[in-house]
Amino acid sequence: MIDQLVAKIQKTEAPIVVGLDPQLKFIPQQILKKAIGEQGETLEAAAQAILTFNKGIVDAVADLVPAVKPQIAMYEQFGVPGVKAFKKTVDYCHKKGLIVIGDVKRGDIGSTSGAYAAAHLGTVRIGSKTIAPFDEDFATVNPYLGSDGINPFIDVCRDHNKGIFILVKTSNPSSGEFQDRLVDGKPLYEEVGRRVSQWGAVCYGDSGYSEVGAVAGATYPEMGKALRRLMPKTFILVPGYGAQGGRGKDLVHFFNDDGLGAIINSSRGIIAAWQKDPYLDFGAEGYGDAARAAVLDMKQDIREALD
């Protein structure tokens, strides 16, 4: 799957992933009102509003970017109907030709990680049938439990042509509390990065990159630089651009000299662009066009930084 991602990044000339993290406050009133009108003030209404909103965003940006990253927490908060909207979002994005990175940050002991891997990237067997439950293309995974929690994901990646991104250095302000602590004189995130690189050695694609990628936040560019050197064949998913403070110039060191090796996520900065300068003129009805304009601006920002 990493080869498909690389090919789509090259085709779109956009190392960009749009984060589909639809909080209700980002959704135009007309969509929310219609959903509540049809479903009442229910979880189903929230789920319907999310899905409608997502389709508008996806329709507006699908030709510009290689991938989307739905954050499952934003769906799970609306219960079973929300999870159903997550699945429908995955399917809709696939129909539009997009690669889907499920931002699920799962991770558990062996057999349980196996179940999560089957859920999001693999298949389950029921009687004589084989079914892919959520069927994302990539998933994000938490490393705290070590190899036992990671290997079941890697097995599924190899069997089903899928990939993962393992949390190494997250974008949030307190990520250093544990991740930056020194272990044998080196920060823990570097130790995790080294392991990610080792785990990934069993599944390189033709592109030279591994199906096992890493997450490292745009908000910590110097650490990204160190990780880039440490894991040359590891693709880095970089959150934290835009709303969290990361800028194009911060991103240069996450890329390899071939201009590849990283994909930058923006969520709020794109899907809620219609609520913010300089996109206010698009209005609520034009939220999709505002998202498109924000993607184009982000693309230019990154290209200028890389040039």
Place this chain on the structure above:
Amino acid sequence: MIDQLVAKIQKTEAPIVVGLDPQLKFIPQQILKKAIGEQGETLEAAAQAILTFNKGIVDAVADLVPAVKPQIAMYEQFGVPGVKAFKKTVDYCHKKGLIVIGDVKRGDIGSTSGAYAAAHLGTVRIGSKTIAPFDEDFATVNPYLGSDGINPFIDVCRDHNKGIFILVKTSNPSSGEFQDRLVDGKPLYEEVGRRVSQWGAVCYGDSGYSEVGAVAGATYPEMGKALRRLMPKTFILVPGYGAQGGRGKDLVHFFNDDGLGAIINSSRGIIAAWQKDPYLDFGAEGYGDAARAAVLDMKQDIREALD
């Protein structure tokens, strides 16, 4: 919620939680066949079989134990219908008077952790309505992202009388890869334990224990001993008993001198007891009775160890 848990442990005299982790191979053929007969070879059939199986277990053990711990991965692997079965399991256990620990191991950056906390322990607002999406009583949480990922859960715990158990030292073989690494001369899990204790200081119950608990595996009794000393007011959820190798005598040091402070989980050892010695005589039809017998044996094993 920690006070309710303590009270129920005292009432049942069983510091035991039954892990509802229903893999299909644990489910008697008659249940699975009936579900497939009614639903075809579908995710819905797996979900129906899980729910039927769970009800049989819960009916058989509800008077013996204070709590159950459904592992959401085992439901998520059956897609949206599986997640629906998870929610129905939570509701059924509540109806039977059990405390529900959602083993979800979520954790993310601030706003996203807030969404997970709302999903599992809190409420969401849709129009003028407030709805509790999954409504477990406790959830397990991953600490890798630091305070930003934990505080939104603590806020929800305080607002809604709920609790969490944060992963400190997990029960799996490779848990030491990162958790045992030395940070300032102390293993990382101790550092996490210290933080858990600090996080928990804002929400002690009348029992003297905090709404913020810890997870530490029965498979590492010496480490449990160290953590017990380090976090005297932290309740410890202890997985790894039974199938993973932990035994009653390993558990003593997870408890405080008051005989409280820990709750021991067994999953396979109870729900799949009917497939194993010495419970084979119960047969597939008697899987609930086998589970009940296994709980009684576990209770005795722990009581003997504590006495």
